[in-house]
Amino acid sequence: MSLIQLNDVLKIYTSKAGDVTAVDHVSLSIEAGEFTAIVGPSGCGKTTLLNAIGGLDRPDKGSIRIGNSDITGMSDKALIDFRLNNIGFVFQAYNLIPVLTAMENTAFIMELQGVKKTERLQRAMDLLSAVGIDGKANNRPNQLSGGQQQRVAVARALASHPQFILADEPTANLDSSSTGQLLDIMAKLNADEGMTFLFSTHDQRVIDRARRVITLEDGKVISDVHV
Amino acid sequence: MKTLLAFSFLACTVLQSMGQDVTALLRKAEQASIQHASTMDMAITNVKPRYTKVINMRTWSIGNKHSLAVITSPKRDSGLTYMRAGDDLYMYSPRIDRVSKLPASMLMQGWMGTDAQFDNVLGQSSFVDDFHHDYQGKVDVNGAPCHLIACTPKDDVAVAHARVNVYVSVQHGGWVRMQFFNRRDQVSQQMDALRYGVMDGVLMPVEIGMTGKDGVQRTTMEVLQWRKRPDLTEAYFVPSRMTQLEP
Amino acid sequence: MSGLVVRMAWRNLGRNRRRSAITGAAVAFALFFAIMIRSMQLGIYSHMIDTVVGGMAGYVQVSDSAYWPSQDIDLSMVADKDWLNQVNAHPNVESASPRLSGFGLFTLAQHSEVGQWVGVDFTAEGTDSWIQRLDAGSYDIPDGQEVMPVWLGRRMAENLNSRLGDTLIALGQGFRGSPASGRLILAGTLKLGNPQLESRVAILHLADAQFFSGAEGMWGQVLITPKQPEKSLALTPQLANDLPLANALWSSWEERMPELQQAIEADSAGGIVMLFILYMVIGFGLLGTMIMLASERQREFTMQIALGVRRKLLAQMMLLEAFFMSLLGVIAGAVMGRAVTFYFHINPPQMVGEAAEAMESQGWDPVLPPSMDLSIISTHALVVVILTMLVSLWAVSVVYRSPAIQR
Structure with missing residues (x-):
């Protein structure tokens, strides 16, 4: 059974200029352990598709199943808890909590999950060293570079033991060396621990490292290539 | 014109002569009690809702401007002495063994909780000199015919009463009733000569009722004894005298 | 959280x-x-x-039903010490004390002032509060019928040009027509926080006041300070009910001084x-x-x-x-x-x-x-x-x- 299963997902945005079909009857399945990039030009529907998979937005039609759960029928509140326990998010703008240190940002999700203090501190430290910034554990986001912040974001995304990580344009704001480091880290996590990564990107460096590339155009999957 | 002048002259004379008659009437009514230097024993009974009090006292007086009164009972008050000498008013209290001069305004104040005023106790004011007198005709008081004389103060005289009605007995010429009006033309006090008697050969009111503002008569003054004292002179009425009296 | x-x-x-x-x-x-x-x-x-209220008029006052508003000394009430003991024993009462007062003329040499004399039971009212009010002098003068100590409002003492130890002559209307008169020794001056009171109040021992005015065995009013003075208004009818006294008027200061x-x-x-x-x-x-x-x-x-x-x-x-x-x-x-x-x-x-x-x-x-x-x-x-x-x-x-x- 696939980790993520999309069946005939349709999402239409209504605007004054007319209806825009952002995701047009997409069916997809993603297996555990994949390192997959969703690519395509701006406005092709990558982010909408990712939001739907991440349970941040509801499709107008079709269904999305993650593991054994059909998330399309879940209440808002249930979705929040589902996201907390099953999905790791990495955003383009890092979105760390500015008043928390790198360590606290990482431990934050675990605290919401109710993990014991010693355990979460230990895991946060392990994760920070896994992403190579354990030396900056007590720094706040504004004391970190963009690349460092994004690595903290990855650590945070991993902290909750998610089923997979959704990364929406994670390298868009990073220089090439930071991008390289970040991709190395994610590739290593994928290889060593079998963590599933799903990117939306139009960064060629990401596409080059991906082992499956799904191309969207006008909301439709126009190609799906396993490298 | 001449006629008119003559007439008005006549009118004035008639009124004037009538006025003199009224004044004479008033003078006679007053004189009965004040023409002699005298000494008198008096009892004043004051009936209040919560108590009745009888005060006995002895007075010495000449005319209506010189008078001395010493209280002989009740015990608590005995020895208290009041004196009027001309326009001055004094009090002596054996408790403080001191003569105190009282303000002249006290004359119109209630005396020792009674409806009598200091003025009533220490020689009645005269209405002869300081008042205009208008004869108002005859009226009956308690069934006896009286002359009613309305007295209003002369312009330049400061007095406490706005006007006074004096009722003079047609029969014996003594006063029978005096009504004192305040500035609002309400009766602030009324004195009634309840009984006339002859003391030491002089006809005088021997029982006087005092009625207060509320129209209730609570105070009566009774003359127990009255004697002429031709030996008294004004020199008798000096403050030092007050400390020497035996109640 | x-x-x-x-x-x-x-x-x-x-x-x-x-x-x-x-x-x-x-x-x-x-x-x-x-x-x-x-x-x-x-x-x-x-x-x-x-x-x-607290100092002079009392939070709750008991007087003869006719006493107000004239405050005529003749309308004083007969002293009832048993009843007063009951009042003092009431759980809602902090203290209760009788007073007797009247008006008089106070004279020293050439100076005279009209004032209100008030006979006070210092012990019953609490000596502390009276000591606080003392501006000069003391209360350490025994009750005596020979010499009556008096404590004047400080402005009144000033107006009389008096010094401690001076003998004042007091004259006034006493009980039932008796003139009140006495020699008073100035034992102290008082600050009462209120210029009007300070320029007209003369405090005497209650017993002296009774003797001075001839109102032996009489009280003008009884002042009651409740344990919770702010609840005087509500407490007054309750006290009146718990501590009945014939022909008495109970009033809280709010009723007596609505203004x-x-x-x-x-x-x-x-x-x-x-x-x-x-x-x-x-x-x-x-x-x-x-x-x-x-x-x-x-x-x-x-x-x-x-x-x-x-x-x-x-x-x-x-x-x-x-x-x-x-x-x-x-x-x-x-x-x-x-x-x-x-x-x-x-x-x-x-x-x-x-x-x-x-x-x-x-x-x-x-x-x-x-x-x-x-x-x-x-x-x-x-x-x-x-x-x-x-x-x-x-x-x-x-x-x-x-x-x-x-x-």
């Missing part, structure tokens, strides 16, 4: 320190002014009530209206800050909701942040308010000029002693905190309206 929420709320205060400081200052300012206004107002009221009570209520209402306006102004200021703050955080709310943070937690965080902000303001405002009222408590502001004359003519010392009642601070601190919390509901509503994605 987890430590996480507290930690984040607290740290959020530091994100825009200037704004937090200004908001806190607004709260502090509002509270400070509320404390000042109410402390001065309530202080003046209790000064008025204490001096007139004082009404003046206080009217003035107090004016102060409350002012405070209401102040709170409105501050409230709208806070609302503006809160709207700005919430719109700045909007993005963060969305992101945290995406990560899996429940809206309830975010709402708690915002409320807590507002609470901290107001708490800092409240602490600052309370400390400032307390400090300034304390200063004025030690150095009561003295009015000058026309205001002082107006106050004196109304019968009060032209001083404004503030109330030191801590409940003023706690009440208005609570009002300010509640106001801040209400305003922060805006941020809560923004949290609940935040979607999980940026649009």
Whole structure:
């Protein structure tokens, strides 16, 4: 059974200029352990598709199943808890909590999950060293570079033991060396621990490292290539 | 014109002569009690809702401007002495063994909780000199015919009463009733000569009722004894005298 | 609520320190002014009530039913010591003491003053309160029928040009037509907080007053201080019922001095209206800050909701942040308010000029002693905190309206 299963997902945005079909009857399945990039030009529907998979937005039609759960029928509140326990998010703008240190940002999700203090501190430290910034554990986001912040974001995304990580344009704001480091880290996590990564990107460096590339155009999957 | 002048002259004379008659009437009514230097024993009974009090006292007086009164009972008050000498008013209290001069305004104040005023106790004011007198005709008081004389103060005289009605007995010429009006033309006090008697050969009111503002008569003054004292002179009425009296 | 929420709320205060400081200052300012206004107002009221009611008129008064308003000594009541003992034993009564009073003329050499003499049972009234009122002299003079000690209001003593030890002559109307007269030795002068009282009151021992006026065995009135003086009005009928006395009139000071009570209520209402306006102004200021703050955080709310943070937690965080902000303001405002009222408590502001004359003519010392009642601070601190919390509901509503994605 696939980790993520999309069946005939349709999402239409209504605007004054007319209806825009952002995701047009997409069916997809993603297996555990994949390192997959969703690519395509701006406005092709990558982010909408990712939001739907991440349970941040509801499709107008079709269904999305993650593991054994059909998330399309879940209440808002249930979705929040589902996201907390099953999905790791990495955003383009890092979105760390500015008043928390790198360590606290990482431990934050675990605290919401109710993990014991010693355990979460230990895991946060392990994760920070896994992403190579354990030396900056007590720094706040504004004391970190963009690349460092994004690595903290990855650590945070991993902290909750998610089923997979959704990364929406994670390298868009990073220089090439930071991008390289970040991709190395994610590739290593994928290889060593079998963590599933799903990117939306139009960064060629990401596409080059991906082992499956799904191309969207006008909301439709126009190609799906396993490298 | 001449006629008119003559007439008005006549009118004035008639009124004037009538006025003199009224004044004479008033003078006679007053004189009965004040023409002699005298000494008198008096009892004043004051009936209040919560108590009745009888005060006995002895007075010495000449005319209506010189008078001395010493209280002989009740015990608590005995020895208290009041004196009027001309326009001055004094009090002596054996408790403080001191003569105190009282303000002249006290004359119109209630005396020792009674409806009598200091003025009533220490020689009645005269209405002869300081008042205009208008004869108002005859009226009956308690069934006896009286002359009613309305007295209003002369312009330049400061007095406490706005006007006074004096009722003079047609029969014996003594006063029978005096009504004192305040500035609002309400009766602030009324004195009634309840009984006339002859003391030491002089006809005088021997029982006087005092009625207060509320129209209730609570105070009566009774003359127990009255004697002429031709030996008294004004020199008798000096403050030092007050400390020497035996109640 | 987890430590996480507290930690984040607290740290959020530091994100825009200037704004937090200004908001806190607004709260502090509002509270400070509320404390000042109410402390001065309530202080003046209790000064008025204490001096007139507590000191001289009594919170609850029992007199003959005809005694008021003439206060005629003839309408005094017969002293009933058994009944007085019962009054003193009543659980709601702090103290009860009889008095006898009347009017008289006080003379020393060439000077005379008309005044009110009041016979007081010092022991029953509590010596402490009388010692506090002593301006000069002492109470260490035994009761005696030979020499009657008198304690004059200090202005009256001045007007008589008297010195301690002088012998005054007192004359007045006594009981049932007897003139009251006596020699009084000036044993002390009193400060009574009220110029009118100070220029007309002469205090005697109760027994001396009874002898002086010839009212042996009589009381003019009995003053009762309840354990809770502020409840006098409600307590009066209860006491009257528990402690029956024939032909007696029971009255609380509010009934006897409705004009004082009404003046206080009217003035107090004016102060409350002012405070209401102040709170409105501050409230709208806070609302503006809160709207700005919430719109700045909007993005963060969305992101945290995406990560899996429940809206309830975010709402708690915002409320807590507002609470901290107001708490800092409240602490600052309370400390400032307390400090300034304390200063004025030690150095009561003295009015000058026309205001002082107006106050004196109304019968009060032209001083404004503030109330030191801590409940003023706690009440208005609570009002300010509640106001801040209400305003922060805006941020809560923004949290609940935040979607999980940026649009």
